[in-house]
Amino acid sequence: MIKPARVFGEVMRHLFKKPATCAYPFEKAKITERFRGRIDFDSPKCIGCQMCVRVCPAKAIEIKLSAEQPPAPVQAEGQPPVPAKRKFDCFMHLDHCVYCAQCVETCPKDALIMTQDFELAHTSRAALTRHYK
Numbered sequence: 001m002i003k004p005a006r007v008f009g010e011v012m013r014h015l016f017k018k019p020a021t022c023a024y025p026f027e028k029a030k031i032t033e034r035f036r037g038r039i040d041f042d043s044p045k046c047i048g049c050q051m052c053v054r055v056c057p058a059k060a061i062e063i064k065l066s067a068e069q070p071p072a073p074v075q076a077e078g079q080p081p082v083p084a085k086r087k088f089d090c091f092m093h094l095d096h097c098v099y100c101a102q103c104v105e106t107c108p109k110d111a112l113i114m115t116q117d118f119e120l121a122h123t124s125r126a127a128l129t130r131h132y133k
Contacts, residue, residue: 040132056102056103
């Protein structure tokens, strides 16, 4: 049986306390410096080594050769040909990613970086696949 006096005392005690929760949707959340959010891809740095794909425990990364390749550099006569740098695209499946940052730590050219972006919810599963060019 609930005693009204006891309930009233509890209500009065909590009425003047600060809220225990944050006002997140109305105020921007404070994120720590080492927060592991969405992973971003810097295509010009990528060399296509596939190390990030191999270490990803969730198989959330695909690195493919881009359809748009840069033209070969013009060489002077008598010089050996220099191959053009290849361009790669990254497909990041955010619905698979566990945000462990192993791919970021493994990348030898720092082509993958962790962002502070954490608002990633969508109603469509297709929207959770990011194509970085």
